[in-house]
């Protein structure tokens with residue numbers, strides 16, 4: 154294990170970042186104004202790489218969140234937002250994209266510090282946010298808003314309208330990127346938004362809320378409500394004034410949110426966890442695949458819902474591939490997310506570190522072998538939530554093979570032939586992303602199409618591309634995915650207009 158023992162001096166904080174973080178408290182954005190909690194509550198967000206407090210943020214109450222939904226409803230009804238020509242509305246999205254791109258170094262530092270993400274990866278997330286805004290702006294501008302239908306004896310058309318206020322609850326692993334995936338299609342279609350960022354990582358979403366205000370978005374079009382899940386999040390999910398709800402997070406909370414939305418008959422989209430498999434056949438280039446699997450499991454310290462966390466390896470290359478992977482995992486440089494040589498940063502919180510370490514122990518107690526033991530990692534001078542990457546092996550009935558761990562931990566198992574590889578990959582409650590690895594492309598396509606998941610990747614993992622639908626089935630999600638034309642269409646309600654001839 155290479156620990157970044159002499160951390161290279163982190164890039165100095167940009168003055169704009171220091172100014173943002175050193176505000177006495179950072180409020181939410183509601184109705185175009187910075188707002189604080191009606192009970193004056195605040196919470197602290199910490200740097201996961203040091204454990205030190207980064208900023209103090211308003212902890213909005215349920216009543217404050219209700220006001221935000223009212224503000225979004227008011228903006229939808231009274232501002233020009235929904236009614237302005239789509240090309241005018243999309244100017245706002247492009248303005249936000251351009252400004253976020255121009256401030257990429259600022260946003261990247263904020264995101265890196267708040268969620269423990271390696272700085273270069275945080276910069277990629279900012280670019281993804283920018284690209285998402287541009288993608289949906291251009292899609293909306295080219296969408297037919299009235300589709301004439303040829304039916305005998307009738308003049309008929311389907312006409313699209315925006316729904317109204319839409320709610321978004323965002324998790325802590327990709328805060329800015331997932332905020333973009335949520336709000337960009339909704340805004341492009343003319344809806345108004347209320348976004349509840351995760352309490353561990355509220356800062357980049359808040360920064361975007363303030364930026365949109367500065368860029369002249371009509372008041373109430375984009376509201377950001379920082380607060381706790383059980384209060385602010387629950388209030389948003391329970392609000393009957395929403396027209397659509399979108400949640401990304403754990404299946405447990407997803408279920409609660411779906412129940413709340415169900416009670417109000419508000420359509421809800423859930424993007425939940427995963428337990429993805431990589432099915433590796435014996436004809437691969439072993440070092441090349443080892444490198445990609447290790448990159449995938451250590452990317453953002455494994456806190457990626459679509460990650461390959463079950464590595465199913467054809468018997469005759471099992472030992473060799475596992476050895477290659479273990480060697481590479483031990484060489485991963487663990488350190489503070491802002492230090493230049495760091496390849497893997499900390500987990501987001503002490504709670505998350507306990508969860509990951511707990512799964513290693515539960516897995517071992519349940520009979521799994523710790524091929525690469527993992528465990529807590531120490532980085533000199535940094536009191537962060539670091540862990541080492543780990544490999545477990547054994548029965549796929551083991552708790553660590555069945556449940557989502559959300560850390561740099563992969564579970565290994567051998568398989569005999571194609572049929573067994575596919576069967577094992579599909580033997581899970583989750584259905585997010587699986588990958589197949591082979592030089593035989595016909596086999597790759599066959600296997601990828603046999604996965605019971607919403608995404609099947611060939612000779613790669615975690616492939617998410619604008620224009621290609623990304624979503625989850627089974628315990629991984631419902632209600633449509635993100636990232637494609639289908640997502641934009643979700644944010645319009647249709648009315649069929651018919652006249653008998």
Ligand code: ADP
Pocket residue numbers: 322323324325349350351352380381382383385386387388390401402403404406407409410
């Ligand atoms: P994790 O367990 O990985 O932290 P969660 O699913 O708990 O993920 O959190 C994802 C998002 O859901 C966060 O924004 C969090 O505040 C929010 N959340 C948590 N609990 C609730 C709840 N009961 N109702 C609504 N939102 C919640």
